[in-house]
Amino acid sequence: MRRLTDTDGLTEFQRDILRTVRDFVDAEVLPVASELDHADAYPDGIVTRLKELGVFGLTIDEQYGGLGESLLTYALVVEELARGWMSLSGIINTHFIVAYLIAAHGTQEQQDFFLPKMATGEVRSALSMSEPDLGSDVAAIRTAARRDGDDYVISGQKMWLTNGATSSLVALLARTEEDAGQPHRNLTAFLIEKAPGFGETRSGLTVPGKIHKLGYKGVDTTELILDDCRVPANRVLGEAPGKGFYQFMDGIEVGRVNVAARGCGVALRAFELAVTYARSRRTFGKIIGEHQAISFKLAEMATKVTAAHQMMVMAARRKAAGGQSDVEAGMAKYLAAEYCKEVVEDSLRIHGGYGYSTEHEIERLYRDAPMLLIGEGTAEIQKMIIGRRLVRDYPAGA
Ligand SMILES: Cc1cc2nc3c(=O)[nH]c(=O)nc-3n(C[C@H](O)[C@H](O)[C@H](O)COP(=O)(O)OP(=O)(O)OC[C@H]3O[C@@H](n4cnc5c(N)ncnc54)[C@H](O)[C@@H]3O)c2cc1C
Known part of the structure; x- marks a missing residue:
């Protein structure tokens, strides 16, 4: 009998990737997942193996050192990883979305700068929209960025960043000043580099600590506090202010x-x-x-x-x-x-x-x-x- 999640119409290469990931999950994830979950421990060893397997660069174009695979391949890999431990899919998901955003909307310079390091997993990414007072209502974002010469200066508080501590790149949505009357047209996406870890990870950017959760353990979920955090204007995604939403x-x-x-x-x-x-x-x-x-x-x-x-x-x-x-x-x-x-x-x-x-x-x-x-x-x-x-x-x- 076929597995319930067999997919028709895949290439041999896609099948090879899925077989490799499934074997990895059976041999190296399932035996340790519950222990790591109970300890709420970040799975460093598994993340190293995911890097070796090329998972962080799965969808990143080959010219940047990735495998250039489709969203479908990615989704099927996520399904296999989540079968082993859902937290692993959290570790790669925000990274994958940020890589997608840079590939789809970034400038050439941003793509050349970030994508090769993201493909190897050397740079891992978080995605930040939610704030303490809003999640569903994205257009109500309060974190504000004002232009100051060649920089933007950003202040506010963000909430629920998956990979907030382990990442070294945060794609963050903040309110800017263009078209102030239009809630969807004055949000701007920033690519903010930072050091991994807790505390002040860049001047004006603090990751206070881990949020303790019911499940989805191991993967770090954090707040982020921005206090006059200075970000160069060329780190606006696509250098297109007001297009962030x-x-x-x-x-x-x-x-x-x-x-x-x-x-x-x-x-x-x-x-x-x-x-x-x-x-x-x-x-x-x-x-x-x-x-x-x-x-x-x-x-x-x-x-x-x-x-x-x-x-x-x-x-x-x-x-x-x-x-x-x-x-x-x-x-x-x-x-x-x-x-x-x-x-x-x-x-x-x-x-x-x-x-x-x-x-x-x-x-x-x-x-x-x-x-x-x-x-x-x-x-x-x-x-x-x-x-x-x-x-x-x-x-x-x-
Ligand atoms: C473990 C975890 C990880 C997360 N990771 C990230 C991350 O990496 N980056 C990030 O930006 N965010 C992240 N989030 C935040 C997540 O996206 C939000 O929690 C989610 O969008 C809901 O927002 P909220 O919690 O503010 O709930 P609210 O928006 O306050 O909603 C509360 C309740 O009201 C309902 N509701 C709201 N508006 C309406 C409406 N118009 N009609 C009917 N019902 C409505 C909602 O469905 C919900 O039931 C994470 C959350 C969790 C728990």
């Missing part, structure tokens, strides 16, 4: 496909654990998988994993083909996140009391899954995007 929303669409892929990976693992357990646990004289209530649950779970995977692949292919794909990315993210939560809960239930023990892998997945309902836009925000476009653009008379 549109640039970031483009980046977030690929991020949504990525979150969908994480959901598929986590759900697949939850299913694998459930079916394995259902074959071995016996009650009332038979394995629990032979009780109809459990086999129906497994059938529903497998259907959800398959449906989410197919939707994610469709969204990745549409986005990679160019053009607007906010609806597809939003649907894929929404469906995969919701199904993941349901599949993980069903898997935990199938494990009975052992599902509640920290010695069984499913408890980690149960703590990781809710993050997918929030990151890159909550379920409500996905439905707003999808619904608004349906009402506006769906063909009349259909």
Whole structure:
């Protein structure tokens, strides 16, 4: 029988990459993931191996030392990594979005300067929009940048930076002064270099400490405080002030496909654990998988994993083909996140009391899954995007 997340129409090279990543996950991630998660420890050793495998440069053009692979290949790699440990997909996701933003919107100088170092993983990146008082409502950003000669001077507070400490490049959205009356036209994207670590990592730029989370452990999530942080004007993404909102929303669409892929990976693992357990646990004289209530649950779970995977692949292919794909990315993210939560809960239930023990892998997945309902836009925000476009653009008379 085929794996639930097998994908049709891949090249031999894509299959080779996925096989390599899957073998790596089985041999080097799954055996240590729960231990690292419980210790909330950054997986330095695994990150070194991800660099060696070329994962940080997977989608970066070959001329910059990357593998030049498609969004689909990337999403399928993310699915495999998330099957092993969702936090790994967090370590590469913001890096991948920033590389995408620079490739799609950066100047030639920015591409030449950043992309080769990003392809090797020497420079790793964070992406910063959210603030203490806003996440969904990006246009309300308060962090402000004012022009001062050849620089911008930025002040404000940012929240929830995945890789905030381990990164040495932050793509950050701040309010600038052009077209002040238009909330979407006075946001500017900055590429800010900094030292990795906590404390003052660049003059005027402080990473105070780690935010402690329910799950999604190991990967650092931080605040960021900017106090008259001076950034050269040539570090405005594309040297295009006032275009940050549109640039970031483009980046977030690929991020949504990525979150969908994480959901598929986590759900697949939850299913694998459930079916394995259902074959071995016996009650009332038979394995629990032979009780109809459990086999129906497994059938529903497998259907959800398959449906989410197919939707994610469709969204990745549409986005990679160019053009607007906010609806597809939003649907894929929404469906995969919701199904993941349901599949993980069903898997935990199938494990009975052992599902509640920290010695069984499913408890980690149960703590990781809710993050997918929030990151890159909550379920409500996905439905707003999808619904608004349906009402506006769906063909009349259909
Ligand atoms: C672990 C983690 C990592 C993160 N990493 C990053 C990162 O790297 N970079 C970054 O910039 N951000 C990051 N975020 C922030 C994340 O993107 C936001 O938390 C998310 O967008 C939601 O924003 P919020 O928390 O401010 O909730 P709010 O926007 O305050 O929303 C609160 C609730 O109200 C609902 N809601 C809001 N507006 C509407 C509306 N118009 N209609 C109906 N319902 C609505 C929401 O769906 C939600 O249920 C991260 C968050 C977490 C938890």
